[in-house]
Amino acid sequence: MPNPITIRPVTRRDFDQWLPLWDGYNAFYGRSGETALPDEITRMTWSRFFDAYEPVHALVAESEGRLLGLVHYLFHRSTTAIAPNCYLQDLFTSEASRGEGIGGALINGVYDRAEAAGSGRVYWLTHETNHTAMKLYDKIGERSGFVVYRKLF
Numbered sequence: 001m002p003n004p005i006t007i008r009p010v011t012r013r014d015f016d017q018w019l020p021l022w023d024g025y026n027a028f029y030g031r032s033g034e035t036a037l038p039d040e041i042t043r044m045t046w047s048r049f050f051d052a053y054e055p056v057h058a059l060v061a062e063s064e065g066r067l068l069g070l071v072h073y074l075f076h077r078s079t080t081a082i083a084p085n086c087y088l089q090d091l092f093t094s095e096a097s098r099g100e101g102i103g104g105a106l107i108n109g110v111y112d113r114a115e116a117a118g119s120g121r122v123y124w125l126t127h128e129t130n131h132t133a134m135k136l137y138d139k140i141g142e143r144s145g146f147v148v149y150r151k152l153f
Contacts, residue, residue: 003063005102007109010049010058010070017067018046018060025070025092029127045072059109061093061102069093071106075117086114088124091133103136 010018022042023032031037048054055076061069072090088110093102107122114122124141125148126133 005068005100005105006062007059007105008062010060012050014060014067015046018058018070021060021067021070021092021094022090024094025090028092057113059106059113061097061106063097067094068097068100069102069106071110073110073113073122075114075119081120083118083120086110086117086119086122088122091124103133104140107136107140 019042022045026032026037045056048056049058049072056072056074058070058072060067060071070090070092071088073086073088075084075086078085088107091103091106093100093106111122122141123144124137126137
């Protein structure tokens with residue numbers, strides 16, 4: 001029987017275990033080496049989790065004192081609803097713990113917090129080549145049909 005997994009808010013003590021997960025998430029999307037995020041962004045992201053005025057939050061999956069995954073989410077206003085929307089921005093599990101239900105447990109943790117905050121919707125994006133993650137997402141969410149456009153500056 002696998003060890004129990006706890007989904008909980010990140011704490012300041014978690015930084016040394018959160019950072020390799022964050023780096024792994026960014027590397028998965030090609031942000032490593034010369035294309036790595038500047039340390040300033042990582043430091044700011046981390047600090048936002050502990051700033052009561054920021055709408056950015058983090059949960060971690062923990063087992064036996066080890067962090068196995070992370071999820072970052074934020075609340076924002078919408079012009080089409082009164083309740084805030086919840087955007088699940090980052091989701092990552094350590095390679096060694098994939099396939100153990102941690103990604104789904106982290107998403108469900110966000111669902112719980114969004115519902116408690118009165119949010120009417122949780123949504124997220126993934127890359128069209130992330131087929132493994134999409135197998136999970138198709139089970140616990142629904143495709144909206146929207147296509148994302150962007151312009152980088």
